[in-house]
Amino acid sequence: MPTTGVPSTLGVLLAGGLARRMGGGDKPMRTIGGRTILERVIARLSPQCSGLILNANGDPARFAEFGLQVVADDVPGFPGPLAGILAALDWAAANRPEIEWVLSAAGDCPFLPRDLVARLHDARARENAQLAVAASGQQSHPVIGLWRVALRNELRHALVVEDLRKIDRWTARYPLATVTWPAEPLDPFFNANTVEDISEAERLAALDEAS
Numbered sequence: 370m371p372t373t374g375v376p377s378t379l380g381v382l383l384a385g386g387l388a389r390r391m392g393g394g395d396k397p398m399r400t401i402g403g404r405t406i407l408e409r410v411i412a413r414l415s416p417q418c419s420g421l422i423l424n425a426n427g428d429p430a431r432f433a434e435f436g437l438q439v440v441a442d443d444v445p446g447f448p449g450p451l452a453g454i455l456a457a458l459d460w461a462a463a464n465r466p467e468i469e470w471v472l473s474a475a476g477d478c479p480f481l482p483r484d485l486v487a488r489l490h491d492a493r494a495r496e497n498a499q500l501a502v503a504a505s506g507q508q509s510h511p512v513i514g515l516w517r518v519a520l521r522n523e524l525r526h527a528l529v530v531e532d533l534r535k536i537d538r539w540t541a542r543y544p545l546a547t548v549t550w551p552a553e554p555l556d557p558f559f560n561a562n563t564v565e566d567i568s569e570a571e572r573l574a575a576l577d578e579a580s
């Protein structure tokens with residue numbers, strides 16, 4: 370069950386990229402400490418969200434074991450994570466009209482915070498912001514954020530008509546709250562981009578399990 374007092378929020382796990390630095394394939398299907406990254410992300414986010422969907426392109430059957438609705442990009446050509454966020458906002462508007470907020474998280478982040486959704490909502494409500502994104506240490510992680518379903522047509526225009534690609538450029542148009550988590554001893558937004566990152570993730574998994 371999501372935290373009491375936090376608005377109903379649909380979670381989208383972004384797995385729609387090409388994973389070129391990993392040599393292709395699905396990064397969330399990589400295993401860390403005997404569990405897929407996707408399994409870890411689902412376990413971390415399902416208690417915080419009112420439902421989860423998976424944004425991925427290609428044959429959805431490869432994710433069947435996870436039992437999530439798979440939503441593909443509607444904008445072709447792999448234009449980046451904003452396409453996945455847009456697909457999720459459109460899906461929420463069509464299928465979960467009671468939901469006003471979508472939380473996006475990269476599907477290659479195995480150690481996401483347990484208070485991610487609550488803190489993002491708290492900050493954007495306190496600061497009267499339209500959007501909220503996560504940061505750790507000095508680094509912001511705009512792919513991990515809270516998005517208003519009502520902004521989906523503006524996002525579509527930015528992506529399709531203006532050819533805007535960078536999340537930062539889009540979020541700069543709105544009042545934005547940024548919430549920072551400590552990066553030590555474990556950065557909760559560590560993500561696995563390369564095969565070497567998987568080895569580092571194995572080491573961090575032990576710290577995560579101890580936390």
Ligand SMILES: Nc1nc2c(ncn2[C@@H]2O[C@H](COP(=O)(O)OP(=O)(O)OP(=O)(O)O)[C@@H](O)[C@H]2O)c(=O)[nH]1
Nearest residue numbers: 383384385386387388389390447448449450453475
């Ligand atoms: N839906 C969608 N998601 C994307 C796209 N490109 C990247 N992402 C997602 O955005 C997040 C950050 O992506 P990156 O790590 O920068 O890109 P990537 O394709 O996963 O990996 P590289 O090709 O190695 O850069 C990941 O969750 C990706 O799955 C895209 O074109 N569409």
